[in-house]
Amino acid sequence: MTALDPRVPSGPLETRWTRHRDELALMGPTRRRFHSVLVIGAGLAGASAAATLSELGYRVRCLVFHDSPRRAHSVAAQGGINAAKNYQNDGDSVGRLFHETLEGGDFRSRESSVYRLAELSARIIDHAVAQGVPFAREYGGHLASRSFGGTLVSRTFYARGQTGQQLLLGAYGALAKEEAAGGVTVLPRREMLDLIVVDGRARGVIARDLVTGALETHLADAVVLATGGYANAYYLSTNAKASNATAIWRAHRRGAAFANPGFVQFHPTCLPAAGEHQAKTTLMSESLRNDGRLWVPARMGDTRRPQDIPEAERDYFLERRYPRFGNLVPRDLGSRACKAMLEDGRGVGPGEKAVYLDLTEAAGRLGMDVLRERYGNLFELYRHITGDDPLRGAMRIAPAAHYTMGGLWVDYDLMSNLPGLFVIGEANFSDHGANRLGASALMQGLADGYFILPYTLAGYLAGAPLVAVDADGPEARGALAQVGARLERLLAIGGRRTAGDFHRALGGLLWNHCGLERSREGLEKAIDEVAALREAFWKDLALPGGATELNQELERADRVADFLELGELMCRDALAREESCGCHFRMEHQTSDGEALRDDARFAHVAAWMPGEQGRGPERLIEPLHFASLALHERSYK
Amino acid sequence: MNVTLRIWRQRNPREAGGFLRYTLGDVRPEMTLLEVLDRLNEELAAAGEPPVAFDSDCREGICGACGIVVDGRPHGPLPGTTTCLLPMRAFRDDATITLEPFRTGAFPLVRDLVVDRRALDRVMQAGGYISVRAGSAPEANTIPVGRESTERALDAAECIGCGACVAACPNGSASLFVGAKLTHLGLLPQGQPERARRGRSMVAAADGEGFGGCSLHGECEAVCPKGIGLGVIARMNRDHLHAALGGQNP
Numbered sequence: 095m096t097a098l099d100p101r102v103p104s105g106p107l108e109t110r111w112t113r114h115r116d117e118l119a120l121m122g123p124t125r126r127r128f129h130s131v132l133v134i135g136a137g138l139a140g141a142s143a144a145a146t147l148s149e150l151g152y153r154v155r156c157l158v159f160h161d162s163p164r165r166a167h168s169v170a171a172q173g174g175i176n177a178a179k180n181y182q183n184d185g186d187s188v189g190r191l192f193h194e195t196l197e198g199g200d201f202r203s204r205e206s207s208v209y210r211l212a213e214l215s216a217r218i219i220d221h222a223v224a225q226g227v228p229f230a231r232e233y234g235g236h237l238a239s240r241s242f243g244g245t246l247v248s249r250t251f252y253a254r255g256q257t258g259q260q261l262l263l264g265a266y267g268a269l270a271k272e273e274a275a276g277g278v279t280v281l282p283r284r285e286m287l288d289l290i291v292v293d294g295r296a297r298g299v300i301a302r303d304l305v306t307g308a309l310e311t312h313l314a315d316a317v318v319l320a321t322g323g324y325a326n327a328y329y330l331s332t333n334a335k336a337s338n339a340t341a342i343w344r345a346h347r348r349g350a351a352f353a354n355p356g357f358v359q360f361h362p363t364c365l366p367a368a369g370e371h372q373a374k375t376t377l378m379s380e381s382l383r384n385d386g387r388l389w390v391p392a393r394m395g396d397t398r399r400p401q402d403i404p405e406a407e408r409d410y411f412l413e414r415r416y417p418r419f420g421n422l423v424p425r426d427l428g429s430r431a432c433k434a435m436l437e438d439g440r441g442v443g444p445g446e447k448a449v450y451l452d453l454t455e456a457a458g459r460l461g462m463d464v465l466r467e468r469y470g471n472l473f474e475l476y477r478h479i480t481g482d483d484p485l486r487g488a489m490r491i492a493p494a495a496h497y498t499m500g501g502l503w504v505d506y507d508l509m510s511n512l513p514g515l516f517v518i519g520e521a522n523f524s525d526h527g528a529n530r531l532g533a534s535a536l537m538q539g540l541a542d543g544y545f546i547l548p549y550t551l552a553g554y555l556a557g558a559p560l561v562a563v564d565a566d567g568p569e570a571r572g573a574l575a576q577v578g579a580r581l582e583r584l585l586a587i588g589g590r591r592t593a594g595d596f597h598r599a600l601g602g603l604l605w606n607h608c609g610l611e612r613s614r615e616g617l618e619k620a621i622d623e624v625a626a627l628r629e630a631f632w633k634d635l636a637l638p639g640g641a642t643e644l645n646q647e648l649e650r651a652d653r654v655a656d657f658l659e660l661g662e663l664m665c666r667d668a669l670a671r672e673e674s675c676g677c678h679f680r681m682e683h684q685t686s687d688g689e690a691l692r693d694d695a696r697f698a699h700v701a702a703w704m705p706g707e708q709g710r711g712p713e714r715l716i717e718p719l720h721f722a723s724l725a726l727h728e729r730s731y732k
Numbered sequence: 733m734n735v736t737l738r739i740w741r742q743r744n745p746r747e748a749g750g751f752l753r754y755t756l757g758d759v760r761p762e763m764t765l766l767e768v769l770d771r772l773n774e775e776l777a778a779a780g781e782p783p784v785a786f787d788s789d790c791r792e793g794i795c796g797a798c799g800i801v802v803d804g805r806p807h808g809p810l811p812g813t814t815t816c817l818l819p820m821r822a823f824r825d826d827a828t829i830t831l832e833p834f835r836t837g838a839f840p841l842v843r844d845l846v847v848d849r850r851a852l853d854r855v856m857q858a859g860g861y862i863s864v865r866a867g868s869a870p871e872a873n874t875i876p877v878g879r880e881s882t883e884r885a886l887d888a889a890e891c892i893g894c895g896a897c898v899a900a901c902p903n904g905s906a907s908l909f910v911g912a913k914l915t916h917l918g919l920l921p922q923g924q925p926e927r928a929r930r931g932r933s934m935v936a937a938a939d940g941e942g943f944g945g946c947s948l949h950g951e952c953e954a955v956c957p958k959g960i961g962l963g964v965i966a967r968m969n970r971d972h973l974h975a976a977l978g979g980q981n982p
Binding site for chain 1: 743744760762763764766767768770771773774776777778780781782783785787788789790791792793794795796797812813817819821842843846848849850852853856857858860861862863864865866867868869870871872873875876877878879882883885886889890892893916917920922923
C-alpha cells in the first residue's frame with residue numbers, strides 16, 4: 095500500500111504547532127498584494143479564511159453559489175462551539191479537549207491536528223466575542239456554557255439555538271469589512287465546476303455564473319476549497335437543499351485524494367421523515383440532550399400518549415445502556431441505540447419511526463422560562479414543522495444523515511496532495527476521525543480559516559515556484575471545454591426521470607446499505623446498484639431549459655451526477671474498511687454487547703482514494719496513524 | 733387537499749412576465765408550500781417545461797434565502813414564519829394561492845420568483861461589523877457584557893437578511909434591516925468605538941442603494957419572520973441624528 099505523507103512536524107505534541115508556525119516561511123507585507131487566492135465557499139471556514147487572508151494583504155476572490163455569502167449552511171448550526179476555556183473550573187483543559195476529540199473520533203484522526211484544534215479553540219471564542227457575537231452570558235456578564243455529547247465538562251459556548259448563525263454573521267461581517275476595503279471580491283451565484291491544474295499545481299477554477307450561465311475562468315496562485323460536506327448524498331439529510339459535493343468531487347477527479355468517504359455522521363435528534371414529498375430532515379440540536387431524556391415505551395405496541403405512560407413503563411435506553419454518560423453519549427452511539435429501539439418494534443409516532451425526547455423532568459426542575467431561554471427557537475422550529483407543542487408530552491426524534499467526517503485528504507498544512515489546493519472546514523477529512531463530537535464543527539471551520547490557513551498558505555506561496563498562467567493556456571481551455579461539454583451532454587439526454595427522482599433513489603440505496611449499519615453483502619449490492627442507477631441517469635434524465643440562463647434544474651442534475659459517482663466510492667470505502675469504528679459500523683465486526691469492534695492492527699489509518707484512470711477502479715492509499723500521547727483503547731461511555 | 737397556484741412567471745428582466753395557474757391535487761396539509769412547489773417543479777421538469785425558479789436553501793427558516801410574496805404578503809399569512817416553513821395547513825382546501833417575487837426597486841428581478849438582494853450586502857459593507865483583525869482580540873471574559881443587553885442584542889442579531897421588510901414597506905425602506913444591525917452592535921461594549929460612524933455610513937449606503945425612507949407604517953415589523961420590532965428603527969434614528977449633529981457616540 096502506498097502511504098501519503100501528512101508532513102507532521104516532529105517534537106513534543108504540545109509544541110508542534112507553535113514550532114511549525116515559527117518555522118513556516120512568511121510572505122513580506124508589501125509582497126502579499128502580488129499574490130492572489132481563490133476561496134470557494136463562504137461558510138464559517140471560507141468566510142473566515144477569505145477575510146483573514148485579505149486582512150493580511152493578499153488579493154482574494156471568493157465564489158459562492160448563494161445570492162449572498164451569509165446563506166452558507168454553517169448558518170443552521172444550532173447548539174454551540176467548543177473551547178477549552180475551563181471557565182467552569184470543572185477540570186477542562188486543552189489536553190482534555192484533545193483527548194475527548196481523539197477518543198470521540200474512535201482513534202481514526204491525526205493526533206497532531208486534533209491537538210492543534212484543541213489548542214486554538216480558546217482564541218476562536220476571544221475573536222468571536224470581539225466581533226460582537228452575542229454569546230449567552232451569566233448574570234455577572236461572563237460567558238455561559240453548556241455540555242454536549244461525549245464530554246464530562248461544560249465547554250460549549252452558545253447563542254440560544256442559533257450559534258452557527260451568529261458565528262457566521264461574525265465571519266460575514268469580517269468579509270464585508272474586507273470587501274469594503276477592497277481586498278476581497280465576493281462573486282455570488284457562481285458555482286465551481288472544475289479545478290485548473292498547471293504543472294501539477296492548483297491554479298484556478300472554472301465556474302458557472304448561475305444567472306447568465308456563462309462559464310468563467312478564474313486563475314490564482316492558490317485555491318482554497320471551503321465547500322462543506324456531502325451528507326446530501328443521502329437525499330434526506332439535515333443539510334441545506336443545495337449543499338453538494340461538486341467542488342470537492344471535481345477536484346478529486348483532477349487528482350486530489352478523497353479520504354474516508356464512508357465516514358458519515360448520523361445525528362440522533364432529528365425530526366423523523368414524514369413522507370415522499372419531504373424536502374429534507376431537520377435537526378433538533380444535541381444541546382437538548384442536556385435537559386432532555388430519550389425514551390421509548392418499555393413494551394411493544396404501547397400506543398398511549400407519552401404523558402399517559404407511567405415512569406415504570408418507560409425505557410430510558412441511553413441511561414440504561416450508558417450509565418456514566420447517559421443521554422450525553424456521542425452521536426454515533428446515540429443514533430445506533432435509537433435504531434436498535436426502532437428495530438425492536440418500540441418506535442413511536444406515525445409509522446413507529448421515532449423515539450421520545452422528553453423535557454418534562456427539566457421543565458419541573460428548571461421551569462419553562464429557563465427552557466425557553468435555552469432552546470426557544472428550537473421549540474418554535476419543532477412547532478412550525480410538526481404542528482405539535484414540544485413541551486406537551488414529548489418531542490419525537492429519529493436519526494438522520496448530518497455531517498461527513500470524510501472529505502478531501504489534507505496534510506498538516508491543510509493542503510491536499512495537489513500542491514496549491516487547500517481544503518478547509520467540513521470539505522476536508524479533518525480532525526474528527528470516525529465520529530465528530532457535537533459543537534466541534536464550528537470550532538474546526540473557524541480554526542482552519544482564522545488561525546491555521548493564513549500561516550500555512552503563506553508558507554506555501556513563499557516557497558512555490560509559480561509559473562505565469564493565463565486563461566488561454568491549454569489547461570484552462572481544456573477544463574473550460576470539458577465543463578461546457580458535460581453540461582451540453584446533460585441537456586441532450588432527453589429522458590423521462592427527473593434529477594430529484596434519481597437523487598431519492600440514490601439516497602435510499604445509501605441509507606439502506608451505507609448508513610448506520612453496513613455489511614459486506616449490502617455494500618457489494620449497493621456498489622452494483624449505484625453503478626446501474628448512474629447508467630440510467632445518463633440515459634433517462636429529464637432536464638428542461640438551456641445552459642445560458644438561470645436553470646436550477648440543470649444545477650441540481652449536475653450535482654446529482656456527482657453524488658452518483660461519490661456514492662459508489664462511499665460504499666467502496668465502507669467495504670474496504672473491515673472493522674467497526676465510530677460511525678462506521680460493520681455488522682461483521684462487533685463486540686458481544688453490540689459495540690463497535692476496531693481492528694487497530696490492520697486499520698489504524700486514514701484511507702485516501704485516488705481517482706481511477708482509464709477503466710481502472712479507484713486506488714486506495716493510506717496515511718498510517720500514530721498515537722504517541724494516548725494509548726489506543728476501546729472507547730467506553732458506560 | 734387541492735390547491736391552485738397562481739405564479740408569477742418571467743424568464744428574465746428583459747421579457748414581460750405574467751401569472752400562470754397550476755392546479756395540484758393530493759396536497760397534504762403537513763407539506764410546506766415549498767414542498768408543493770418542489771413537486772410542481774418535478775412534474776414540470778418531467779414534462780419538459782421550465783420549472784418555477786425560486787430561492788431557498790436551509791428549509792429551516794435561518795438562511796434567509798427564501799422569500800415569496802404569498803397572497804400579497806411577504807412570507808405568507810403566518811406571523812413569524814419564513815416561506816420555507818409555511819405549511820399547507822395555513823390554507824383552506826381548494827384555495828387559489830398567488831405567488832409573486834419580492835417587488836421593490838432595490839431588488840431587481842432575476843427570474844420568476846428570484847430577485848437580486850445584493851444591495852443588502854453592500855449596505856452591510858458600509859459598516860455592519862466591528863473592525864477587528866484575526867489575532868488581536870483580548871481574552872473573551874476581559875469585558876463583561878450584561879445578560880440583559882446580550883439578550884436584546886441577540887433579538888436584533890437574529891435578522892436573517894431575507895429582505896421581507898423591504899418588500900412589505902410602501903417606501904421600499906431597509907430601515908428595519910439597518911436598525912437591526914445597528915441595535916445588535918450598538919448594545920455591546922465592543923460595538924461602541926465605531927457606533928457613530930456605523931450609523932452614518934449604513935444609513936447613507938441604504939439611501940445610495942435606492943432604499944426608501946421610513947415613515948413608520950410598521951409593515952416591516954408585521955412580516956419579519958424573526959419578530960424584529962420597530963424599536964430598532966428608533967435606535968437607528970437616534971444614532972444617526974446624534975452622529976449627524978457631530979456627536980462621537982450617543
